[in-house]
Amino acid sequence: MSKNILFSAKNIVKSFHGTQALKEVDLDVYEGEVVGLVGENGAGKSTLMKIIIGVQPQGSGEMYLRGKPFQPHDPLEANAEGIGMVYQEQSLITTLSVGQNLFFGHEKEFMQMGIVNWKKMYAEAAAVLSEVGCEDINPRKKVIDLNFATRQMVEIAKVVNVTKEASTDGKCLILLDEPTSVLNETEVKRLFQEIRKLTAKGHSVIFVSHRLDEVLEISDRIYVYKDGENAGNMNVADATEAILYERMVGHETNSEYYHLDKQVIPKEEVVLEAKDLGCRGKFKHVNFQLHKGEILGFCGVVGSGKEEICSVFCGDESPDFGELIVKGRKTKYSAPYQALNDGILMIPMERMVEGVIRGLSVEDNIALSNAGRLSKRGMISRKRVSEQAVEWIRRLRIKTSGKEELVIQLSGGNQQKVVFARVLASESDVVILNHPTRGVDVGAKEEIYGLIRDMVAEGKSVILLGDTLDECIGMSNRVLIMRDGLVTGELDAAVDAKPSQVSIISMMV
Numbered sequence: 001m002s003k004n005i006l007f008s009a010k011n012i013v014k015s016f017h018g019t020q021a022l023k024e025v026d027l028d029v030y031e032g033e034v035v036g037l038v039g040e041n042g043a044g045k046s047t048l049m050k051i052i053i054g055v056q057p058q059g060s061g062e063m064y065l066r067g068k069p070f071q072p073h074d075p076l077e078a079n080a081e082g083i084g085m086v087y088q089e090q091s092l093i094t095t096l097s098v099g100q101n102l103f104f105g106h107e108k109e110f111m112q113m114g115i116v117n118w119k120k121m122y123a124e125a126a127a128v129l130s131e132v133g134c135e136d137i138n139p140r141k142k143v144i145d146l147n148f149a150t151r152q153m154v155e156i157a158k159v160v161n162v163t164k165e166a167s168t169d170g171k172c173l174i175l176l177d178e179p180t181s182v183l184n185e186t187e188v189k190r191l192f193q194e195i196r197k198l199t200a201k202g203h204s205v206i207f208v209s210h211r212l213d214e215v216l217e218i219s220d221r222i223y224v225y226k227d228g229e230n231a232g233n234m235n236v237a238d239a240t241e242a243i244l245y246e247r248m249v250g251h252e253t254n255s256e257y258y259h260l261d262k263q264v265i266p267k268e269e270v271v272l273e274a275k276d277l278g279c280r281g282k283f284k285h286v287n288f289q290l291h292k293g294e295i296l297g298f299c300g301v302v303g304s305g306k307e308e309i310c311s312v313f314c315g316d317e318s319p320d321f322g323e324l325i326v327k328g329r330k331t332k333y334s335a336p337y338q339a340l341n342d343g344i345l346m347i348p349m350e351r352m353v354e355g356v357i358r359g360l361s362v363e364d365n366i367a368l369s370n371a372g373r374l375s376k377r378g379m380i381s382r383k384r385v386s387e388q389a390v391e392w393i394r395r396l397r398i399k400t401s402g403k404e405e406l407v408i409q410l411s412g413g414n415q416q417k418v419v420f421a422r423v424l425a426s427e428s429d430v431v432i433l434n435h436p437t438r439g440v441d442v443g444a445k446e447e448i449y450g451l452i453r454d455m456v457a458e459g460k461s462v463i464l465l466g467d468t469l470d471e472c473i474g475m476s477n478r479v480l481i482m483r484d485g486l487v488t489g490e491l492d493a494a495v496d497a498k499p500s501q502v503s504i505i506s507m508m509v
Helices: 045-053 075-080 098-102 118-131 148-165 185-200 212-218 241-249 306-313 336-341 351-355 362-366 382-395 412-426 442-457 469-475 501-508
Strands: 005-016 019-030 034-038 060-065 083-086 173-177 204-208 221-226 229-235 270-279 283-291 295-299 321-326 329-331 344-347 430-434 461-465 478-483 486-492
Touching: 005 045, 019 034, 019 045, 019 204, 019 229, 034 045, 034 212, 045 075, 045 083, 045 173, 045 204, 075 083, 083 148, 098 118, 098 148, 118 148, 148 173, 148 185, 185 204, 185 212, 204 212, 212 241, 221 241, 229 241, 241 501, 270 306, 270 461, 283 306, 283 461, 283 486, 295 306, 295 469, 306 344, 306 430, 306 461, 336 344, 344 412, 362 382, 362 412, 382 412, 412 442, 442 461, 442 469, 461 469, 469 501, 478 501, 486 501
Parallel strands: 034 204, 034 221, 083 173, 173 204, 295 461, 295 478, 344 430, 430 461
Antiparallel strands: 005 019, 005 060, 221 229, 270 283, 270 321, 321 329, 478 486
């Protein structure tokens, strides 16, 4: 391995709405090596990748490429310097062809007198695909007609081409953010072969993955991130899955922080049940029961299927097979209002997009999910809306100048309290919490945990998709673990018998 540093990041800091995502992070990448980057969801891995590629600016800190200061303003600028990225969410434009995606932003190379020479573009696209072992992909085919695994190989081909085009003045850096999440074993092997070809030529790769066995297989060195900070940096020869687990996990659950003294024993009554539930391409053969007064935690990496299952419960998606039983009755929802009528409501992960209407006041947001009960002769009673808001502002200690204040003007923690007020005011029996503390500070988190405990004490049942494993373990009565669309484990999480994070991670990855 070459000892020349290709890329270096020093003291990188990044905050979102007052919450630090990265805290003085360092990262060095040598020429011709693969650097593995691991950590829990929310550890800061993807944020750092987006800073390197120019999607987001860092708050402070410096980056260097080939020994010179590096500060891209957008991905095209990073591409021009020889850095490319395959995004976790996939960035292909599905309405365009494979060839159009491969050369998106670089069409001038194929233009004559303002007209694109399509024959030349598709011939070049076929050559690019051939370089990564994808000769079987038709460059004229629309991306929307490809499966996700094939799309991922197109993404990789696009990045490899862009970085090779810019490599005449130096070596390239390729960022792979969860590149194997939609690939089968054969396709993973093909990807690893391509990575090794690139590093043999002196190019470098940052490989981000939750699958620790893959990280250990492909990497030369590994960085571990936890809560936005460096938690370890080691050669792969000195690393094992157990060591990486330990660095990723960190401290043990704090009983006071999660109000364990308020954790109650669930009732025998079953309020929601899944029987062999499945949704093609997302999850299958899911079986479990949710009891009255229970907090059921779902653990799994992005793409494990847990988010999609919750979308079925709240009516955003319909299952392809199996049964959903709510309060003893078989049902199938085609819209969220149907689930709401049955007493099921979700607090979404993206509260500013799906959880609140930013341009409305606090009182109007609280009233969104229970407008029927605030009506009188078919008309919304402003008096009832106002009285309800005053009550919940008092009970949840929402810091606001008044019920008329716009939600967008509140802090992140108080915005989340408004969402909780809406759910509580709806009197729903089953509440799905999708990362309920994402983007809020530590003090607000503890208050939100208290609210969740109070909800359950009143007889509500909760499905929790925690922001961290620590949160999910600390708050839950029982934990289900998912991987690749399947439930891989179920663990009791009683107050005096909380499972270890290592035991859960071993079933997640």
